[in-house]
Amino acid sequence: xxxxxxxxxxxxxxxxxxxxxxxxxxxxxxxxxxxxxxxxxxxxxxxxxxxxxxxxxxxxxxxxxxxxxxxxxxxxxxxxxxxxxxxxxxxxxxxxxxxxxxxxxxxxxxxxxxxxxxxxxxxxxxxxxxxxxxxxxxxxxxxxxxxxxxxxxxxxxxxxxxxxxxxxxxxxxxxxxxxxxxxxxxxxxxxxxxxxxxxxxxxxxxxxxxxxxxxxxxxxxxxxxxxxxxxxxxxxxxxxxxxxxxxxxxxxxxxxxxxxxxxxxxxxxxxxxxxxxxxxxxxxxxxxxxxxxxxxxxxxxxxxxxxxxxxxxxxxxxxxxxxxxxxxxxxxxxxxxxxxxxxxxxxxxx
Amino acid sequence: xxxxxxxxxxxxxxxxxxxxxxxxxxxxxxxxxxxxxxxxxxxxxxxxxxxxxxxxxxxxxxxxxxxxxxxxxxxxxxxxxxxxxxxxxxxxxxxxxxxxxxxxxxxxxxxxxxxxxxxxxxxxxxxxxxxxxxxxxxxxxxxxxxxxxxxxxxxxxxxxxxxxxxxxxxxxxxxxxxxxxxxxxxxxxxxxxxxxxxxxxxxxxxxxxxxxxxxxxxxxxxxxxxxxxxxxxxxxxxxxxxxxxxxxxxxxxxxxxxxxxxxxxxxxxxxxxxxxxxxxxxxxxxxxxxxxxxxxxxxxxxxxxxxxxxxxxxxxxxxxxxxxxxxxxxxxxxxxxxxxxxxxxxxxxx
Numbered sequence: 001x002x003x004x005x006x007x008x009x010x011x012x013x014x015x016x017x018x019x020x021x022x023x024x025x026x027x028x029x030x031x032x033x034x035x036x037x038x039x040x041x042x043x044x045x046x047x048x049x050x051x052x053x054x055x056x057x058x059x060x061x062x063x064x065x066x067x068x069x070x071x072x073x074x075x076x077x078x079x080x081x082x083x084x085x086x087x088x089x090x091x092x093x094x095x096x097x098x099x100x101x102x103x104x105x106x107x108x109x110x111x112x113x114x115x116x117x118x119x120x121x122x123x124x125x126x127x128x129x130x131x132x133x134x135x136x137x138x139x140x141x142x143x144x145x146x147x148x149x150x151x152x153x154x155x156x157x158x159x160x161x162x163x164x165x166x167x168x169x170x171x172x173x174x175x176x177x178x179x180x181x182x183x184x185x186x187x188x189x190x191x192x193x194x195x196x197x198x199x200x201x202x203x204x205x206x207x208x209x210x211x212x213x214x215x216x217x218x219x220x221x222x223x224x225x226x227x228x229x230x231x232x233x234x235x236x237x238x239x240x241x242x243x244x245x246x247x248x249x250x251x252x253x254x255x256x257x258x259x260x261x262x263x264x265x266x267x268x269x270x271x272x273x274x275x276x277x278x279x280x281x282x283x284x285x286x287x288x289x290x291x292x293x294x295x296x297x298x299x300x301x302x303x304x305x306x307x308x309x310x311x312x313x314x315x316x317x318x319x320x321x322x323x324x325x326x327x328x329x330x331x332x333x334x335x336x337x338x339x340x341x342x343x344x345x346x347x348x349x350x
Numbered sequence: 351x352x353x354x355x356x357x358x359x360x361x362x363x364x365x366x367x368x369x370x371x372x373x374x375x376x377x378x379x380x381x382x383x384x385x386x387x388x389x390x391x392x393x394x395x396x397x398x399x400x401x402x403x404x405x406x407x408x409x410x411x412x413x414x415x416x417x418x419x420x421x422x423x424x425x426x427x428x429x430x431x432x433x434x435x436x437x438x439x440x441x442x443x444x445x446x447x448x449x450x451x452x453x454x455x456x457x458x459x460x461x462x463x464x465x466x467x468x469x470x471x472x473x474x475x476x477x478x479x480x481x482x483x484x485x486x487x488x489x490x491x492x493x494x495x496x497x498x499x500x501x502x503x504x505x506x507x508x509x510x511x512x513x514x515x516x517x518x519x520x521x522x523x524x525x526x527x528x529x530x531x532x533x534x535x536x537x538x539x540x541x542x543x544x545x546x547x548x549x550x551x552x553x554x555x556x557x558x559x560x561x562x563x564x565x566x567x568x569x570x571x572x573x574x575x576x577x578x579x580x581x582x583x584x585x586x587x588x589x590x591x592x593x594x595x596x597x598x599x600x601x602x603x604x605x606x607x608x609x610x611x612x613x614x615x616x617x618x619x620x621x622x623x624x625x626x627x628x629x630x631x632x633x634x635x636x637x638x639x640x641x642x643x644x645x646x647x648x649x650x651x652x653x654x655x656x657x658x659x660x661x662x663x664x665x666x667x668x669x670x671x672x673x674x675x676x677x678x679x680x681x682x683x684x685x686x687x688x689x690x691x692x693x694x695x696x697x698x699x700x
Contacts, residue, residue: 009359009360082428085497089497089499089500090499116506117463117506118503118504120492120493120505120578121506121578143470147436150439153435153468154435154467155467155470156466156467156471156506157470228470228471
């Protein structure tokens with residue numbers, strides 16, 4: 001089964017991907033000389049499915065303390081982190097102990113942030129159970145919580161000691177959750193590896209461990225070059241400028257991956273208008289989206305003004321000058337300033 | 351005027367020490383290409399003395415947003431951090447903006463933690479105004495807040511971009527605050543440089559910029575070898591095991607530096623009992639303490655049992671085995687396991 005090495009200075013770690021990875025959790029953790037206690041942070045829904053088994057596996061070597069949060073983005077708050085920290089303090093967790101995150105992006109981001117700030121950093125192990133978390137949030141060390149005024153405004157860069165992506169947990173995902181992950185996988189195809197798009201075109205139904213590994217590998221390479229997001233890492237935001245705006249505009253009618261997929265399509269169109277890509281690329285991608293079940297249109301008449309205002313209030317707009325990730329070619333990203341008019345035209349096709 | 355370079359991988363910064371450093375703040379910050387907004391975080395007491403001037407200096411180049419907290423350790427809380435973060439969010443601070451801490455250890459620790467977690471890290475500049483903060487908390491990147499159940503349990507390792515130690519701000523310190531800093535300076539003499547003790551023996555009244563620089567240099571060297579406190583950095587805890595216990599035991603009757611000075615004396619005595627130091631060392635140090643105005647005795651009949659229990663509940667006791675920093679010689683620290691009986695005997699002389 002594939003293993004991706006994330007090779008950051010002083011903080012290298014591995015991502016193990018495959019079916020039944022859960023049962024190897026204890027072994028792989030003790031291989032890293034993690035001992036003592038483990039806080040098993042999860043949400044009620046995931047814990048009902050996989051909590052008992054994970055706990056039983058970990059209890060071979062660890063004193064396991066389950067801590068469950070509610071299901072949903074609104075639990076990704078400073079308030080929840082504070083409750084987790086109190087729990088750790090009351091149970092006298094020490095520097096050498098470990099926080100294990102079992103769940104999707106919300107659980108992972110929250111657990112990672114708690115691990116980053118408890119005693120200035122304790123061990124962190126991630127067991128992502130959604131496709132989106134496996135290909136995206138398990139690489140890069142971004143941890144965060146939301147504030148009522150905005151998403152991911154409070155957080156840290158903090159790397160896990162180990163990531164286990166058990167592909168069997170994907171079976172219990174709803175279709176929309178799978179699509180959300182597919183949206184990010186498509187993104188990796190656009191910014192780094194056209195082969196991914198071809199693979200998806202052929203085998204839509206099964207998400208092979210190798211495909212997940214390829215995405216993690218691409219992200220790991222980009223993160224290694226720019227751990228704390230000074231510059232290069234920005235290519236990972238392909239599709240996100242317009243995608244995020246659509247999420248806000250539609251009050252999250254689209255899942256994250258769906259919104260990103262549409263945003264990616266808009267960015268592809270902008271690249272075509274600049275003459276970087278052939279017009280036929282658009283057609284091919286729309287066909288791929290249909291095959292995968294990803295939306296190629298919002299089905300809405302979008303107000304360009306409103307979308308542009310949302311984009312500008314986004315924190316990614318440094319110095320009020322709008323920059324976006326476009327494509328020189330499929331697999332070759334390009335960060336460049338864009339004009340209001342280009343956005344207006346791109347909205348036409350989505 | 352002395353400049354100490356703290357040479358950490360990827361995050362080097364300088365400490366500038368001397369009279370009237372405040373007036374150079376703007377120049378030194380723009381030299382680092384810091385632009386945009388500056389949150390000037392301080393407490394009411396310090397701001398009354400130095401806030402107006404600092405603000406005027408910074409306003410030559412920055413939009414300055416003052417944010418004042420109350421004076422005292424109880425404001426070093428997650429609750430205060432949350433209020434600071436809300437203020438940053440409401441005023442739309444961005445990645446490239448800066449948090450400037452003007453004050454002692456509480457302001458520095460709190461501001462540093464806020465800088466570490468806002469947008470996963472913004473620029474942080476420290477202007478420590480107490481002797482303790484200048485020689486101790488401005489080097490090492492330890493940021494933290496307290497929890498009702500314990501001190502510094504929540505925090506990050508986060509390095510400032512720049513530290514300015516203005517020695518003129520020391521003039522408005524009360525005698526006890528000066529003594530608190532002196533306690534830490536004495537510690538550097540014990541663990542790294544006997545010359546410091548000799549200098550203090552001669553010139554008690556003036557704290558020269560060079561003396562502060564020497565302490566920062568020593569700490570920077572130790573931190574560089576062990577940034578996230580895995581091992582070597584533990585020598586900085588010389589005097590702290592018993593010192594912290596005394597703070598708790600006496601409900602903070604002693605200032606931090608005073609408690610550490612007494613703890614250091616106990617550790618010196620333990621080193622004598624092990625045959626590492628001559629008995630005459632104790633006499634010399636007690637004389638130095640008297641000269642400096644540092645306490646050499648608690649003036650209390652200490653219960654060894656109670657002190658030991660407090661030490662054991664301290665987070666620094668890994669795996670329940672008590673280790674302390676003793677001395678092979680003045681200037682040569684040694685981390686080693688110690689027995690209950692050694693502590694009992696050491697309490698005799700303090």
